[in-house]
Amino acid sequence: MEPLGGSHANGMQQLNPPPPSNNTVTVRMVDTTSVMKLHAEAFLKPVMPGHEIMTVIDLAFLIENPRLGKKAMFDLGTRKDYWNSPPWTIARIEAAIPGVRIEKDVTEILQEKGMKLSEINDIIWSHSHWDHIGSPYLFPPSTNLCYGKGTGPFPGYPANPNSALNQADFEGRKCIEIDYDMEIGPYPAHDFYGDGSLHLLDTPGHWPGHMCALARTTPDTFLFLGGDICHFAGDFRPSEQLPLPDSIPEEAFGNIEAAAVKRAHKTPGWMAPMRPQTRRHAILQIIDTQTLFL
Structure with missing residues (x-):
């Protein structure tokens, strides 16, 4: 991503960029081993003959703030045992997803790389769709669950039979609805670590509660994590x-x-x-x- 300074500084100031900071995070992309087949017509038209089905993967991101010694997962991909999702979710998978293959849960991938699940301080959901929320219940109670305003409905399944969320993902841990107390560009935003290294943006167009992340990887460059803000x-x-x-x-x-x-x-x-x-x-x-x- 191009630095915010230099010849573009005046233009960027008009865009209301994040406040300056020397604090940064590292971001690692995680292949969640999830492969889905989707109907192409749900994303683009006209559909070319022979390309009626799209094959897509599912990604998650490990974010680390080395100064604070904090780690967060931005999304968790799809839970390995997706067939144990709430009935509301299963009905929509069966209606819209011709095929799903998942080899490992994100928890297994992290542990195979030598990371203890207790090292993950926070799970940040970009939004509460089944292919992003993963399996928070597999993380220890010390891991917080963070989500955007409008996420729900609560309580989750089975207490609420019509919820797409599993109540087990919330029980026994701190659950945090993000409070947006600043603006970046035109978007309400939140400084997640309080040091300018990671901002969460309120972008609810795809689904209620949807958030994007703006991760500062050097003092003047950023990595934008879009969730499902764009499919094409x-x-x-x-x-x-x-x-x-x-x-x-x-x-x-x-x-x-x-x-x-x-x-x-x-x-x-x-x-x-x-x-x-x-x-x-x-x-x-x-x-x-x-x-x-x-």
Whole structure:
């Protein structure tokens, strides 16, 4: 990621960047050994013949603050025994996921690498979907469980038969709903360690309670952990830097607009006029995500 200083400093100041800090974290990507087959039409159209099914993996991230001696997991991937998820979750997996293969739980991966589960001080859920929450109940009670505002419903299953969450994941440990007390860019934010090394951003468009993480890896560079804020690079294109080529006719924009209206629940004021903006502005810059769950 490009440093915030240098020739871009004035522009970045206008974007309301994180406050300066010399405190950093290290971030390690964890392959959770989860492989899922998904219906391509849920993510993009038109679907090319022969590519009706997408194969995707599931990632988690180990974050370490060396100054404080603290470790956190940002997401846990999918629990190995996903068939023991609440009925609400199982019904949706069976309806939407043609195939799932999981070789190991994240707890097993950490332990195989020589790490004790008691070394993990915090679990941070980007959001409470089944392929991100993993198995917190396998961690010791000393590990806190952190999540964004809007996460729920509580209590979890089986106390609440309609909940997608397992009550066992919350029992016997400190559960923390993140309180956003600052802003980074346009987003409510929270300084997780209180030293500027890791910020959590309130980004609830994908699912209630969704958070992204902004991890400071050097004093002026960051790693952005997006959770499920984006499933497809086309969500962020076109842009001023990468506009649609002139070879794409204006008539195609009408198809984009029609498809967006067909697939989404529209409320008053939900969508600005799209046709004149589409060549240089990504769809997510036009749609009001506060009233639309992508």
